[in-house]
Amino acid sequence: MHVDYDKTSLIGGNGNPYGDVCYSIAREGPTKPDSRTLKGSAVMQVLIGVLMLICGVLILLFVDCQFAKVYVGVWSGVWFILSGWMGLYASSDASKGWIITYLTMSSVSLLASFAAIVLKAYSLILEENAECLRLEEILLIAAASELVVSIFATILCSMRLNSLKKQDYGFTKRSPIYKPISSQ
Incomplete structure (x- = not known):
C-alpha cells in the first residue's frame, strides 16, 4: 500500500498533550495491472x-471421429481468438469500454472452455x-x-476496472498517524 504524508494536515502542536497528528493518505484496493499483463493473457x-x-x-476433415x-x-477456437483479439485492443487502448468488452468476452470464454472440457471428456470416454x-x-x-487463462483475464479486467473507478471518483482513505511529543 502506498502512503503519502499530507504535511498540511498536522493537528495539534505544542498545546496538544497527545502530540502532533499527521494524516496519511493511502490508496485502497488492488494495484492496476499494467497493459503487458493484459496483453499476455x-x-x-x-x-x-x-x-x-x-x-x-x-x-x-481427416479423422473419423464419432x-x-x-x-x-x-x-470454441473461433471464440477464444475473438476474445484474445478484444484483449489486445483493451491492452493497447485502456479505455473502460474495451476493458468491459474484454471482461465480457473472457467470461463467455470461461463458459465455452468449461463446455468444451465436458464435451471432450465425454468423447474421450466413448471414442x-x-x-x-x-x-x-x-x-x-x-x-x-x-479455462485458467480466462479466469486470469477476468480477474485482471476486474482489477483494472476497479482501479479506473477509484481514479475517476478519487477514493482515498485518510487515517491518522500520531507523532510523539518531542522533548524541548
Whole structure:
C-alpha cells in the first residue's frame, strides 16, 4: 500500500498533550495491472484458440471421429481468438469500454472452455479411434488451459476496472498517524 504524508494536515502542536497528528493518505484496493499483463493473457487466448481451431478442422476433415459433428474445436477456437483479439485492443487502448468488452468476452470464454472440457471428456470416454483420441486429448488440454487463462483475464479486467473507478471518483482513505511529543 502506498502512503503519502499530507504535511498540511498536522493537528495539534505544542498545546496538544497527545502530540502532533499527521494524516496519511493511502490508496485502497488492488494495484492496476499494467497493459503487458493484459496483453499476455490476450496473446495466450489467441494462441490457444488457433490450436483449438487447427485441431478441430483436422478432426473434421481427416479423422473419423464419432463426435466430430459437434464442432467443439471450431466454435470454441473461433471464440477464444475473438476474445484474445478484444484483449489486445483493451491492452493497447485502456479505455473502460474495451476493458468491459474484454471482461465480457473472457467470461463467455470461461463458459465455452468449461463446455468444451465436458464435451471432450465425454468423447474421450466413448471414442475408440486412436488418431481421434490424440486430437481429442490436445483439445481437452487446450480447453483446460483456456479455462485458467480466462479466469486470469477476468480477474485482471476486474482489477483494472476497479482501479479506473477509484481514479475517476478519487477514493482515498485518510487515517491518522500520531507523532510523539518531542522533548524541548
